[in-house]
Amino acid sequence: MRTIFLILLIIASINKGKSQCWEIIYDGGNDNIVFTNLEVLNDSVFWVVATLVEQGQSLGLRTEDKGDSWSIVTWPSSISHPSSIELIDQNSAFIGAFKYSVFKTEDKGWSWDDVDLPPEGGGTQIRYIVFNNENEGWLTVDKGSIFHTQDGGSNWVEKGNNVELGIPSFRGFQAVTDSVLYFYGWHAFSSANSARIWKTINKGDTWNTLNLGLPTSELDFFFLDQTTGWIPCQNNTIYKTLDGGDTWSEYTVTDNSETYGFTTQFTSNSIGWVGGAILDSPNFYNAFISYSKDGGETWARQHLAIDTSYVLEYENDNRIRELHMVNDTLGYAISSRGRIYRYRGRAAECGPAPVLLGTNVLSPSFSWAAAEGCFDGYYFQIGSSPGEDDLLPPTDVGLDTFFHATAPLPENTTAYATVRPYNHQFGPAQSCESTVFLTPDCPPAPVVIDTGYCAGSPLLWGDSLINAPGTYTFPAQALTGCDSTTVLKVEAYAPDTSLIDTFFCSGSDGLLWGDSLLPQPGAYTFAYLNAQGCDSTLQVSLALANSSFSAIDTFFCEGEAFWWGDTLLPGQGLHTLAYRSAEGCDSTLQVTLQARNNSYVELDTALVPGAVFMGSTFYTDTTLTQLHPASNGCDSLTTIHIEIISNTRAAAQPSPWRCYPNPARGLLWAEGPSPNARLQLWSAGGQRIGLPKHSLPAPEEAGRYRYAYNISHLPPGLYWLQITWEGGTALEKVVKM
Known part of the structure; x- marks a missing residue:
């Protein structure tokens, strides 16, 4: 279960860094992963030995696709931490460890076989296993032996009997040819505890020290031939x-004296890399890799994605422990902080065009977004045409994405600013986009400023002290960067004296003015600074405002609610309300509220068809509101019922009814063909007039009936008598005398 947990832990940490020359293809993050060995077989296959510090377990990472995917390799249970690993081919590998043990796999680490070794009476730590080919290899034991095999590790021969000064603790071993080999190490008993390099030119029969005393045991070496x-x-x-x-030349790697090289490799006599740690963060050593194209005489630091987070408790460095270059454009490196880098050397690519900042275009400032791809810094340049640099030669700004021109550009000139990402191996990107801008035609108009000073306090302008009103001229620089002139129009400010009348309410402690409490009516004086910043005086005249009482009589109408402000008064009667007066003091209002009814009126009227009433013409019965x-x-609602009266008989037929006498003074008779007629009298203005109940109709003759009405009480005038019976409606004009 523990092994499964660790495998899941390390697989979950696989990550791809932002594309750079040296890109992160594995990031252990904060999982306390320490890488100790890197073994590269070819451009695609390599192994890494990793230690999980908190879990106290070691395992391997294996890739066959340049680090795009990984497999876990576990060791035999007797090996807790391998000290050396050597790949023979894609399937076969050797590992060596403490306790003088070596194991071999032929199935990519799925199973391991113990390798028989000759008896060893000295050291117990297998430090290096190095094979020239699948058959010939070398094995070193710290302070013990050097063994040689020519049959793929089946048999080993002692080759450490003739080592000058004796076999040391090994810190590096390289087989340059089948006969020429180098190793370096150190003896605890040697003077100054310095390390040495040993060399053999006869396949290990004799080993002699080189003429070079090294200052430390923590380093590496590399021989190209x-x-x-x-x-x-x-x-x-x-x-x-x-x-x-036989002889050695010394060269500087960086501009930081706190630089420590731990690993190096060259792919030719001129092109090579060195990696290690550099103290460019406080109390923390960051990883660094530098590149040389002149055989190591000069070096340029390449950009690495690094950070100082998740520092292990027992170490404060993120050194590059080992690097291996497959060729000029492909290589791998491991750091002690659980990162694996892959180098993909290629030409730098252009990034976004620079953006002009501000208004000063004589000495302009620019910023730009970070580039992508393989780059170690930026060149910034300005020219009179796109991509040229005749106005400002290429300036190396490192990894900054900002540039400010300290020297002014020519006036009234069209200029083009260009940013060219570069890397140390292939140089700057080509044909990058430029930003065009126009420098001003100087000099600009002078800047006029109206200002002043307070009495007794002169005005300081730059390094000039002004103590009198007037006009002053100073040289200046405009926002565009042009030399300009500033004209000061200076006046002397007099102090202000202000008067304010105010009050406080009765019953309060007084008026709070700023941080002063004014407890009673009177005059108060305060000092303050006016708008010009001059000492001034404020006089406050304070009065006492009493609370007020008001009474109001009002009403509300039927069906309405009565609100006073945001208070609903529930009904008629006397209501007392508290409020703030115009001065802000507590006051009282008494509202006497009366309820009033609305008015409702209904009227009946009659019109002949087409008659005009209240400005409108009517032809049918209508109700108006x-x-x-x-x-x-309150509201008055009047409802008018309009009845249209008309004669239904044909115009050419005589009326079967007659009224007499007509004109009439007292009794009015109506005679017609029906005993069931209904009669209604209307005024000329359309008002319905009630008639006394008429007497029963008396037959005048067969088929004729009479109705009698007393109209003596009506005022003289014109009236209409409407007669309705089963045969229709008749309308007769009646004149009252």
Whole structure:
């Protein structure tokens, strides 16, 4: 279960970093993963030995696709932490460890077989296993032996009997050819505890020390061939030999004296890399890798994605422990902080065009977004045409994405600013987009400023003291960067004296003015600074405002609610309300509320068809509703019922009814063909007039009936008598005398 947990833990940490020359292809993050060994077989296959510190377990990471995917490799139970690993081919590998044990796999680490070794009476730590090919290899034991095999590790021969000064603790071993080999190490008993390099040219029959005393045991070396080699050291130096180690030249790696080289490799006599740690963060050593294209005489630091988070408790560095370059454009490196880097050397690519900042275009400032791809910094340049640099030569700004031109550009010129990402191997990107801008035609108009000073306090302008009103001229620089002139129009400000009348309410403690409490009416004086910043005086005249009492009589109409402000008064009667007066003091209002009714009126009227009433013409029965204010202030609703009266007989037929006498003074008779007639009298204005109940109709003759009405009480005038019977409706004009 524990092994499964660790495998899941390390697989979950696989990550791809942002694309750079050296890109992160594995990031252990904060899982306390320490990488100790890197073994590269070819451009795609390599293994890494990892230690999980908190769990106290070691395992391997294996890739066959340049680090795009990984497999876990576990060791035999007797090996807790391998000290050496050597790949023979894609399937086969050796590992060595403490307790003088070596194991071999032929199935990519799924199973391991113990390798028989000769008896060893000295050391117990297998430090290096190095094979020239699938058959010939070497094995070193710290302070013990050097063994050689020519049959793929089945049999081993002692090759450490003739080592000058004796076999040391090994810190590096390289087989340059089948006969020429180098190793370096140190003896605890040697003077100054310095390390040495040993060399053999006869396949290990004899080993002699080289003429170079090294200042530390923590370093590495690399020989390109029998004569050319390099040794990075912990004092910001790298040593180079061209004669097999007889003489050495010393070169500086970085501009930081706290630079410590731990690993180096060259792919040719000119192109090489060195990695290690550099103290460019407080109390923390960051990983660094530098590149040389002149055989190690000069170096340029390449960009790495690094950070100082998740520092292990027992170490404060993130050194590059080991790097291996497959060729000029592909390589791998491991750091002690659980990161695996892959180098993909290629030409730098252009990024976004720079953006002009601000208004000063004589000495302009620019910023730009970070580029992508393989780059180690930016060149910034300005020219009179796109991509040129005749106005400002290429300036290396490192990884900054901002540039400010300190020297002014030519006036009234069209200029083009260009940012060119570069890397140390292939140089700057080509044909990058430029930003065009126009420098101003100087000089600009002078800047006029109206200002002043307070009495007794002169005005300081730059390094000039002004103590009198007037006009002053100073040289200046405009926002565009042009030389300009500032004209000051200076006046002397007099102090202000202000008067304010105010009050406080009775019953309060007084008026709070600023942080002063004014407890009673009177005059108070305060000092303050006016708008010009001059000392001034404020006089406050304070009065006492009493609370007020008001009474109001009002009403509400039927069906309405009465609100006073945001208070609903529930009904008629006396209501007392508290409020703030115009001065802000507590006051009382008594509202006497009366309920009033609305007015409702209904009227009946009659019109002949087409008659005009209240400005409108009517042909059918209609009901009108009018709403208007009543005399009591409430609503008055009047409903008018209009009845259209008409004669239904044909116009050419005589009426079967007759009225007499007509004109009439007292009794009015109506005679007609029906005993069931209904009679209605209307005024000329359309008002219905009630008639006394008429006497029963008396037959005048067969088929004729008479109706009698007394109209003596009516005022003289014109009336209409409407007669309705089963045969129709007749309308007779009646004149009252």
